[in-house]
Amino acid sequence: MPDSTQLSQTEETLIERWLRWTEKIHDEVESMLVKRQLYEKYVEIVKANPSIQNPRDYHDWIMRNYFESTLMCIRRLTKPQKRAGKMQSISFMGLLLELKENPQLITMDWYLRDYINAPSNTDGSPTSDSWTHAFGVDTFKTKFGGGTETLHPAVIDADILLLETQTEIVENFIDNALAHTSDDERGNQSIATKHVFQAIKIIEELAAKYIDLMGMGSYTSLSPTFQYNPESIFLKPWIN
8 A cells, every 4th residue: 555654745646636536527427427317318208298299499409408518528538638748637538547657556455445454253254344355355456456466557558448449439529520610521420329328338337447446436337316306397387
């Protein structure tokens, strides 16, 4: 574990920034997933009600707003701003790149800092704490360390490549038709919903992985569960 007495001020600042960024990234991804849930439910409601499907003006407006806001969220997460070699914005890709440059700061001991390494029971059977600690050790070595006790750059390289590959179509569309309009056929391109949702899926999976690495929660999904029914507004008349 990087001992705070042995870390330089620069290294401590880096780790503190990564933790702060991870919290922001978690919030951004969760917000993106909430939007997707609301959009999918909205589509279900409209499909089930032929009488409200036309005219399409409001539907087209809602769908365009959803996709534009989601695509720009993907852009914020996957395309960091850099100036003079330094990150100028909080992004998931920026976090991965900084971790890749400083993997020695993330050790298995640091990852296990909140785990309790309790001894086994007197009969030799594991306690819940010792089992959890052993699971944490195995998780780090398998998911992050490449079998070692320090974050392995090859693991990050593979995840960066996966993120870039799965979001490439989305990024090209944003560059050529959304954030800018290319002065050729690229400016008229469209994008399939499946490509947007695939990008969201891989961002969620990888974000959950690195949220775990930074010790900020172990998640199988970052999609929140509503504690109320957001569709209840559609059960009331809108125009009297």
